[in-house]
Amino acid sequence: MLWTITIILLLLWLVGFIGFHVFGAWIHLLLLLAVIVLVFNLIAGRRAL
Secondary structure, three states: OHHHHHHHHHHHHHHHHHHOOOOHHHHHHHHHHHHHHHHHHHHHHHHHO
8 A cells, every 4th residue: 555655656746747847846745755655664564574
């Protein structure tokens, strides 16, 4: 589930970065959220193993 959210946020960031510069701040917030989710998933995954 977290991987799906990460991929969706990264795709939205890429679409916004390439196509729409009007919402630049929101797009970078999406990127930041995607990175946070990815790091959290990696840390949680290592603890589970």
